[in-house]
Amino acid sequence: MALPFFARGSAAKASPPPPFSPPTTANNRANNNRPNVNKGSLFQTTPPAPPSLTSARIGKSRNTDPAFEPKPYASSLETIYTPHPNVTIEPVKTAHIPSLMRITGLLLPVRYPNSFYTATITDSIVASISRVAIYHDHPVTDITATTFPTTAKAPSLSSSDKVIGGIRCRLEPLPPPSELSVSCPLRQATNLYIQTLHLLSSYRGRGIAASLLDSLIYDSASPPGTPMRAVSGIVRHYNIQTVTAHVHETNEEALLWYLARGFTIQGGVVEGYYRRLKPGGAKIVSLKLAWEEDDEDTKPGSLNDAGCKDDEGDEDWEKVELDECDPTATEKLEEYDTVNGEEYVRKRMKSA
Structure with missing residues (x-):
């Protein structure tokens, strides 16, 4: 249910965004057969399908694997500064929910149940991958001193502070690479699917939408534009x-936004993805995260991260020690020590 970020003009007519797991795709329709579509919302979410309409397309976008139970992120969630001096990116709080519901309804023609919003507080996993953009009535950071997001203590929410956007994601299990399926079976790789991502039109073009996304996937101390940004x-x-999302097939602005941030567009169109739009196809955008190889904390297989690649190395070391403990190996080791001792005595006598 990837939500387009921006809605402009008549927001009520904005097109909704879709979920991750790509359903069957078809070739792009000819451009001259595409009627105009309101592109008010740059990023859109996929409306939840009623039980009677649930199909393979919808089912694949939701996690139904009972074995996939990721451990919640236990570390504290940071408040992030943005390029806008009055805007911060913050974890969702109870006080944010009413405003979040209002702007989502304003920017997207989708009506989510209350549980969709409350889960950003009550579900620890959803909460860890959801954020809101908050506008404060006074500057909270010096724009001249902040060229990239930095962490800060969350400013208290006053009556004049308001929610101007948000992002909500979902985790989806990925099949393990064949070369890691045996050596590291407990380390489940995941996809971060963008369900909703939206921002009020008057705040666009300030780097706020990008900050919403970056707050989840990149380290707050890693400057944008760095070839190998440290992951969060x-x-x-x-x-x-x-990281994946669905975008309406004619929403060129949203597609360009994703492309500018390293995403690629998968071939083909998911036909009928947006049931309420004509045309109703969606394109899937995907970002492959590059983990810095020289950073032990960000390596996918490092001890701090997976706890399994280093273990494999330890097992190899132990096997070598066991091989050296057989009688033959012990005999060779004793001979080696004796030779070294005699050589040492001779050298001492000569030097004396």
Whole structure:
């Protein structure tokens, strides 16, 4: 249910966004056969399908694997500064819910149940991968001194502070790479699927939407534009390897936004993804996260992250020790020690 970020003009007509697991795709329809579609919402979410309409398309986008139970992210969630001096990115709080519901309803033609919003507080996993953008009535950071997000203590929410956008994601299990399926069976790789991502039109073009996304996948101290940005603790904890979203097939602005941030567009169109739009196809955008190889804390297979690649190395070391403990190996070792001792005595006598 990837939600387009921006809605403009008549928000009520904005098109809704869709979920991750790609259903069957078809070739792009000819451009001259595509009627105009309101692109008010740059990023859209997929409306929940009624039980009677639930299909393979919808089912694949939701996790139904009972074995997939990631451990909640236990570290504290940080408040992040944005390029806008009055805006911060914060974890969702109870006080944010009413405003979050209002702007989601304003920007997206989708009506989510209350549980969709309350889960950002009550569900520890959903809460860890959900954020809101808060506008404060006074500057909370010096824009001239902040060229990239930095952490800060969350400003208290006053009556004049308001929610201007948000992001809500879902974790989906990925099949393990064949080369790791045996050596590291307990380390489940995941996809971060963007369900909703939206921002009020008057705040767009300020780097706020990008900050919402970056707050989940990149380390707050890693500057944007760095070829190999350090991934966040959330990415390391959940072993997130990819980030995906659905975008309406004619929403060129949203597609360009994702492309500018390293996403690629998968071939083909998911036909009929948006049931209320004509055309109703969606394109899938995907980002493969590059974990820095020289950073032990961000390596997918490091001890701090997976706890399994290093263990494998330890097992190899122990096997070598066991091989050296057989009688033959012991005899060779004793001979080696004796030779070294005699050589040492001779050298001492000569030097004397």
